[in-house]
Every structure is written in structure tokens, then in C-alpha cells.
Amino acid sequence: MIQTLQVLIIDDNRSDRALIIRELQREFPQVEFTEIINAGDFELAISSGGFDAVVTDYQLRWTNGLEILRTIKAYYPRCPVIMFTGTGNEEIAVEALQSGLDDYVLKQSNRYIRIPPAIRIALNRLETQQRASLLEIRLQTLLNQVKVGIFRSRPDGTLIETNPAFLELFGIKSLGQANEMNLLDTQNCYARLVHLPPPQHQEREVQLTRSDGTQFWGLLTTTLNIIEGISVIDGLLEDITERKQTEIILEARVQKRTAQLNAVNQELSSANQDLEEFAYSISHDLRAPLRAIQGFSQILLEDLDGSFDSTSLEYLQRIAVNAEKLDTLITDLSAYSRLRQADIQLESVNLSLVLTEALTLLELDILEQQAQIQVDEPLPLVRGNRLVLVQVLTNLLSNAVKFVASDVLPQVRVWAEQRGQQTRFWIEDNGIGIPSERQQQIFSPFTRLHGEEEYPGTGIGLAIVRKGVERMNGEIGVVSQLGQGSRFWLELPTVMEQS
Structure with missing residues (x-):
């Protein structure tokens, strides 16, 4: 006022x-x-x-x-x-x-x-x-300056009004010229809109032709409105040629990249097949001559023991021991290969039963090492695979019993704790421990922290453990200090017991 x-x-x-x-x-x-x-x-x-x-x-x-x-x-x-x-x-x-x-x-x-x-x-x-x-x-100033074409049309395709940007998009000078050349088929727009449920609105990408014959891509947005009882089509038209060309280039790159990835996948598939065949060859073809070496070595040791001098007898014993080591290595490699390739079925698994089965397999080692195993019951149900879990726990418990100082009796504690929807299963030992800088390496194949004479093994056991846990969609890790024992853990989804 x-x-x-x-x-x-x-x-x-x-x-x-x-x-x-x-x-x-x-x-x-x-x-x-x-x-x-x-x-x-x-x-x-x-x-x-x-x-x-x-x-x-x-x-x-x-x-x-x-x-x-x-x-x-x-x-x-x-x-x-x-x-x-x-x-x-x-x-x-x-x-x-x-x-x-x-x-x-x-x-x-x-x-x-x-x-x-x-x-x-x-x-x-x-x-x-x-x-x-x-x-x-x-508003009129804005409509005149905006780079988006704005128009209103009758259902018969006649344009009623447009802004300058609309005329500029088609390279024409007047509304009359736009109607004469019919560069945008608004009658077709009406036919599309009239059959739509309210709100009668549509957005689509269209390829259009300018007055000089060149083409461009437009984003056409149309709405059917009633103005004073008369149907009209109100629309927006945006030039998206640059964006469309970019999309075409990107699509071509994606297709090229997809083809390259498919080729890589085929190569990987072929490599995996070769690896599987190689593992089978190791397991099948190499075991026959290996069994022959072990068998004949044993015969010589039993039948001709007194005929050998001390040096020859030592050589023969080394042949037998190394043949046995090679057999263990082949077994571990076969197990690792199977875990990589096999189809793992996940189900509800009772950790108590799995642990009992693993301890049964290790009964002789536990007695020989005079190991004490403490299990904190109860252990929960987890989602996993029974056979794989038996193999994982057997390898972890075997290491806990084996990797101790020569004058120390192994003491192992096993327990589980709930972490949200996950169960973390712990195996704690009083062994020699693992240096912090080597704790990630130990889960790789053929990683050994000690000499063969000190702690014999193939260096594949923890690799099998990691691969098995990964195939069950779980995680594994270790907490350790050199000379103060280790705590290995594996984490799997908890299965809630039905009440």
C-alpha cells in the first residue's frame, strides 16, 4: 500500500x-x-x-x-x-x-x-x-530466455503459441511457419495422451528434423489440459542431442568393455578348467607312481634292512619320508582345488557336532601331543556346510596342537560369541604365536613361517581354511603375538533356533 x-x-x-x-x-x-x-x-x-x-x-x-x-x-x-x-x-x-x-x-x-x-x-x-x-x-521474459521450447497446441495439431526457444530449435521464424511445416506432430501427441489415465502426462525421447533437414534428439514432455472447456496439449521440448551422443558413445564403450570382459571370463573359465584338470592329474596320475615308490621303499626297508650300510639305509628312509610328504601335499592340493570349484550347499549346522567330529579325526595327534582341549558349551547353530566346516576346524585345531614350543604341552580353548546376526567361533592356543607383519600372509597357499624340520607341513592348510570360510560367505582372521599364542576366529551367520 x-x-x-x-x-x-x-x-x-x-x-x-x-x-x-x-x-x-x-x-x-x-x-x-x-x-x-x-x-x-x-x-x-x-x-x-x-x-x-x-x-x-x-x-x-x-x-x-x-x-x-x-x-x-x-x-x-x-x-x-x-x-x-x-x-x-x-x-x-x-x-x-x-x-x-x-x-x-x-x-x-x-x-x-x-x-x-x-x-x-x-x-x-x-x-x-x-x-x-x-x-x-x-514469466514471459523467462520463457523467452529459457533454452527449453514451450508450446501449446490444439488436438488437431495446430500450434496455438510457442516461445522463441521452440522456434529456434526447429530453425524457423514464426508460429505460422511452424504450423505450415508441421515439424512436430502434436496430433500424434494428443492421440497418445487421450488414452492415458489422469494425470494425462507423458515424457519420451524423440528424433526430430529441423527446417534445414538436419536432425536432433529432443526430450518431449506433454500434458493434456482443459482450458475453458477446450482440450489443449501443453508441452516442453529440450534439445538432448549432446547427451544422446554421449550416451551412444558410452554404450559403445560399454559393449566393447563387455565383450572384453566376456573374453576374459572365457579365458578364466578355460584356465579354471585347466586348473581343475591339472588338479585331477595330480590326484590321479601322480598318485600311481607315488604309491609304487612308497610300496617298494617299504619292501626294501622291511626285507633288506640288514643288507644296507648306514648311508644307504638313510637314503632309503629319506625316500620313504619324502614320498609320504608328497602324498600329503597332493591331498592338500586336491582339497584346495575342490573348495575352489565345488558347489557348496549352505544349511543349518550344529557347531558342537562339527567340533566333535573334528576332534575325533585328530584324536591320535591330541593323545600324542598330550594336548588339553577346553570347549565352552553351548555352541550355536550357524549357516554353513558341515563337510567344509569339519575340514576347516580340523586344520585349525591341528595347527593349535602342532605349533607349540618343544617343552610346552598344548592347551586349546574353543568358544563362540554372538555378534548381532553373526556367530564368531574362536580357537585359542598357547603356541609360538605369529608376527603381526605375517598374519595376513599365512592364509595364502605355500606360506610357511618355519622350517620343515622344525614344524613339518605343506603350507596349504590355512589356505584351505580361508577358502572354505569364504565359500560359506564367512570371514576369518587371527589375533596373535609372537611367543604368546594365537586366537584364530571365523565368523558365520547365526541360525536362530525355533522355540
Whole structure:
């Protein structure tokens, strides 16, 4: 609202002017008046301007209210004009309203109070119109500057209006040229939209042709609307040629990369097959001559023991021992290969039963080493594979019993703890421990931390453990310090027991 209201009061009756001023001062805290009582004053006011509203009588000595209204609207079309008169009639009122009059108030003793509200309503209406006009100007400016084509079309395909960006996209200069060339088939857009459920809206990528015959990719967004009972298609059209070309390039790269990966996968598949065949060859073809070596060595040791001198006997014994080591190595390699290739079925497994089975397999080693095994029951159910878990726990327990100092009796503790939805199974020993810098290496094949004479083995046991746990979707690790024992752990999903 205007801070200081400037009002022209056009009336040649001093008393009426005073009453109008009195009512306006009651309504508006800041208001100034210019009283017009003759043609000269009126001409000066028109030429000077600066007023915000006009209150005029109809019957004046030098003119009438209609002429006043027409003159003001001719110079100041938006200025509110209120006619306050007692000499007019209905015809004059209608003519005045058609000429732009904002309100018509009869000049009676109880009607003066209507003048301030009439002015306030007229000023509020003017402010609303000005805001709408400003918004329309801004919107039109935005539509003219935006790089997205905007259009409205009839269902028969005739474009009603477009923004400059739409014409620029097609390389044309006018709406008429756009309709003549029919570069965008909006009739087809209507046919697509009319059968859709509300809201009738569609977005699709289309390939279009410009007026010069060149093509471009557009993102076409259309909506079916009803404007004053008439169906129209409102749409947006964005040039996405650059993005589409990038997508095509990327798609070509993806296809090329996919082909390369497929080739690599085929090579890996072939390599895995070769590895599997090699493992089978080790297990089958090498075992026959190995058994012959072991068998004949044993015969020589048993039948001809007294015929050999000490050196020859030592050589023969070494042959037998190394043949046995080679047989163990082949067994471990076969087990590792099977874990890599086999289809592992996961199910609910009772850790207590698996542990019992593993300890049974290691019974002779445990007795020989005089090992003490402590199991903290109960042990939970986990999701895994029984045979693989037996193999994993057998290797871990075997290491716990084996890798101790020569003057130490092995002591092993086994327990489990719940960690959210997972079970962590621990095997703790009092062995020689593992240096921190080697704790990740020990799970790789053929990794040995000690000499064969000190702690015999193939160096594949922990690799088998890791591979088995991974195939069951679990994790494995170790906590250890050199000379202070080790705590190996493996983690698998817990299976909740049904109550």
C-alpha cells in the first residue's frame, strides 16, 4: 500500500469536499489532498500528475464527471476514480463503469463513509493487477530466455503459441511457419495422451528434423489440459542431442568393455578348467607312481634292512619320508582345488557336532601331543556346510596342537560369541604365536613361517581354511603375538533356533 496517499477531490461544493476529506483522514493515517474547483485547477493537476486516486462529483459547473473520468483514464489508465454524486442516474452509472470507473457512490448524508473503503478496495485491486502484470512480464521474459521450447497446441495439431526457444530449435521464424511445416506432430501427441489415465502426462525421447533437414534428439514432455472447456496439449521440448551422443558413445564403450570382459571370463573359465584338470592329474596320475615308490621303499626297508650300510639305509628312509610328504601335499592340493570349484550347499549346522567330529579325526595327534582341549558349551547353530566346516576346524585345531614350543604341552580353548546376526567361533592356543607383519600372509597357499624340520607341513592348510570360510560367505582372521599364542576366529551367520 502507498505510504502517503495523494487524492484529487473534484467538487465545487466546499462542504462536500470537507466531508470527504474528514472521512478519508479517519481511514488513512497519511493522506494529502488536492482540491479541484475549476477547469484550470484540473488541467494543472493532470499535467503535474503525482496523485494516487480521484474522487469526483458528476455535476460540476464547468464540466461533468464522465468527462473528468475519460480525461483521467486517458492520461493515467490505472488511477482509481470514485464518482460521488447526487445528480446522476443508473444510465450514467453504467456508462461510467464501462469507461473504467472503479466505484459509484450516491451523495447522501450516510454515504460519505463509503468513500474510504471504495478507495481502499480500488487501490488493493490496482496493486494486485500490478503484481500480476509484473509476474506476467517476468514469466514471459523467462520463457523467452529459457533454452527449453514451450508450446501449446490444439488436438488437431495446430500450434496455438510457442516461445522463441521452440522456434529456434526447429530453425524457423514464426508460429505460422511452424504450423505450415508441421515439424512436430502434436496430433500424434494428443492421440497418445487421450488414452492415458489422469494425470494425462507423458515424457519420451524423440528424433526430430529441423527446417534445414538436419536432425536432433529432443526430450518431449506433454500434458493434456482443459482450458475453458477446450482440450489443449501443453508441452516442453529440450534439445538432448549432446547427451544422446554421449550416451551412444558410452554404450559403445560399454559393449566393447563387455565383450572384453566376456573374453576374459572365457579365458578364466578355460584356465579354471585347466586348473581343475591339472588338479585331477595330480590326484590321479601322480598318485600311481607315488604309491609304487612308497610300496617298494617299504619292501626294501622291511626285507633288506640288514643288507644296507648306514648311508644307504638313510637314503632309503629319506625316500620313504619324502614320498609320504608328497602324498600329503597332493591331498592338500586336491582339497584346495575342490573348495575352489565345488558347489557348496549352505544349511543349518550344529557347531558342537562339527567340533566333535573334528576332534575325533585328530584324536591320535591330541593323545600324542598330550594336548588339553577346553570347549565352552553351548555352541550355536550357524549357516554353513558341515563337510567344509569339519575340514576347516580340523586344520585349525591341528595347527593349535602342532605349533607349540618343544617343552610346552598344548592347551586349546574353543568358544563362540554372538555378534548381532553373526556367530564368531574362536580357537585359542598357547603356541609360538605369529608376527603381526605375517598374519595376513599365512592364509595364502605355500606360506610357511618355519622350517620343515622344525614344524613339518605343506603350507596349504590355512589356505584351505580361508577358502572354505569364504565359500560359506564367512570371514576369518587371527589375533596373535609372537611367543604368546594365537586366537584364530571365523565368523558365520547365526541360525536362530525355533522355540
